[in-house]
Amino acid sequence: MPDGNDLFKTFITGIVLGVAAAAGALYAFPAVDQIREASIVSVAANGGNTESFHVNVPMDRVMVGAPGQKQPLPVGMEWPADELLSDVRVELFKVRNARDTVIGVASRTAARDGDVQIIDWVLHLPARGSVFVNMQPQATAGGYRKGELRAGSREFAPLHGHMTERWVPDTSGDEDAPAGRIELLATYVGKPEPETL
Amino acid sequence: MKYVIALLLGLLVGVVVFAAGMIYNPFIVDRGLSPLSVTDAKVITLNYSGVPADAIVFTNDGESRQRPHPDKVLQLWEAPIRQTSAMATVMRDARSQTAGLGIKFSSRSERTRLLHGEALTDSVWYIYLPGRGSLFIEQSENYWPFLREVVFPAYRSSANKWKGMWLGDTTAGPGALGTAAVTGGSGSLRGLKMNGVESLSARAYSVDEGPISVEGRLLIEMPEAELADDDLEAAELDARASRE
Numbered sequence: 001m002p003d004g005n006d007l008f009k010t011f012i013t014g015i016v017l018g019v020a021a022a023a024g025a026l027y028a029f030p031a032v033d034q035i036r037e038a039s040i041v042s043v044a045a046n047g048g049n050t051e052s053f054h055v056n057v058p059m060d061r062v063m064v065g066a067p068g069q070k071q072p073l074p075v076g077m078e079w080p081a082d083e084l085l086s087d088v089r090v091e092l093f094k095v096r097n098a099r100d101t102v103i104g105v106a107s108r109t110a111a112r113d114g115d116v117q118i119i120d121w122v123l124h125l126p127a128r129g130s131v132f133v134n135m136q137p138q139a140t141a142g143g144y145r146k147g148e149l150r151a152g153s154r155e156f157a158p159l160h161g162h163m164t165e166r167w168v169p170d171t172s173g174d175e176d177a178p179a180g181r182i183e184l185l186a187t188y189v190g191k192p193e194p195e196t197l
Numbered sequence: 198m199k200y201v202i203a204l205l206l207g208l209l210v211g212v213v214v215f216a217a218g219m220i221y222n223p224f225i226v227d228r229g230l231s232p233l234s235v236t237d238a239k240v241i242t243l244n245y246s247g248v249p250a251d252a253i254v255f256t257n258d259g260e261s262r263q264r265p266h267p268d269k270v271l272q273l274w275e276a277p278i279r280q281t282s283a284m285a286t287v288m289r290d291a292r293s294q295t296a297g298l299g300i301k302f303s304s305r306s307e308r309t310r311l312l313h314g315e316a317l318t319d320s321v322w323y324i325y326l327p328g329r330g331s332l333f334i335e336q337s338e339n340y341w342p343f344l345r346e347v348v349f350p351a352y353r354s355s356a357n358k359w360k361g362m363w364l365g366d367t368t369a370g371p372g373a374l375g376t377a378a379v380t381g382g383s384g385s386l387r388g389l390k391m392n393g394v395e396s397l398s399a400r401a402y403s404v405d406e407g408p409i410s411v412e413g414r415l416l417i418e419m420p421e422a423e424l425a426d427d428d429l430e431a432a433e434l435d436a437r438a439s440r441e
Contacts, residue, residue: 014207022215032305035276062271063254076267082295102275107300118383122323126281126304130321132333151380153335
């Protein structure tokens with residue numbers, strides 16, 4: 001016959017074990033585990049590293065926001081009617097790496113502020129960090145537009161460099177091929193070490 | 198057999214006791230006032246609605262409590278971005294006038310430590326303010342106080358809803374004082390390095406629908422020497438209105 005006192009002791013032992021097991025599990029197993037894709041980075045010829053991203057258009061487009069659109073994307077989106085935003089165009093995309101795998105999201109904002117044209121990219125790669133790039137408004141020969149890495153977070157925080165964007169139309173003729181892709185080529189350069197005396 | 202049942206019951210109670218202790222841990226306290234709420238420097242105040250249906254576009258993996266808006270927006274279902282949300286919204290100044298557009302990307306952070314009261318997200322804002330320029334804000338946010346004081350009480354409520362008044366800062370870094378890092382990208386803000394704090398003001402939350410009445414606010418501390426006269430005037434008005 002089990003003794004009531006022994007049963008109670010077993011119950012209390014169970015509570016202690018339960019607390020310990022829950023704390024141990026919470027400590028040992030991460031609450032958040034981001035899926036990582038191995039980055040594909042190459043060494044650049046004149047210093048730094050390069051990494052290419054692309055956006056397949058139209059399948060990776062999440063949003064195209066601009067005033068006066070006849071067919072807004074996504075369907076049902078209402079662009080604010082405020083006059084202040086009449087010269088702004090915002091696009092949101094999914095971003096792919098060189099293996100054509102989606103690894104992040106990005107925004108491209110184009111705006112005219114008086115005589116100044118602004119084109120800014122933000123790339124957000126959940127497992128790695130984010131990059132903020134100011135593009136030059138004028139495209140160079142070959143349809144490239146170049147921009148400067150202004151800021152970054154986490155993995156990209158200590159990096160300088162630049163990024164180019166280019167529209168590459170699809171020439172494959174495949175039925176399910178995208179109309180084209182926006183090609184982004186980032187070149188990362190580490191910030192110089194402070195000189196030591 | 199009775200001993201096994203007693204042990205299993207004890208284990209179950211132990212897990213529940215641990216969960217309750219973690220949620221109501223008195224040693225995990227809010228950080229209190231943010232350094233920017235008592236600053237004498239000029240601040241830019243930007244408000245936005247924290248309700249996804251009020252955004253221009255809000256999207257996530259489509260399985261979260263916060264539903265994508267509009268319904269037909271492309272969802273972020275691919276594995277590397279499944280724990281990420283993206284939002285484009287109108288930013289309003291302290292006088293509730295349209296100030297510009299904000300885009301926010303948030304991802305659950307692997308640095309989350311629930312044992313320490315940290316439910317972290319890594320988020321970035323891109324904000325375009327016509328006439329002033331663009332801003333990039335990088336921060337980690339801690340949603341544990343919001344979960345503890347708004348979301349869990351909603352689950353405990355028989356109506357699966359929470360109503361009340363909760364105000365708290367979500368920004369928890371990377372700045373030493375728990376502030377966000379703000380970089381000016383263009384216009385008069387170009388090249389400026391600033392600090393910022395994001396806060397939420399919640400009045401209603403539903404277990405089924407997520408936030409029902411939640412307002413977000415960004416406070417950005419301006420470096421005084423870099424301000425032009427007209428910016429000073431606007432920033433002063435913003436600062437005054439935000440303190441009122």
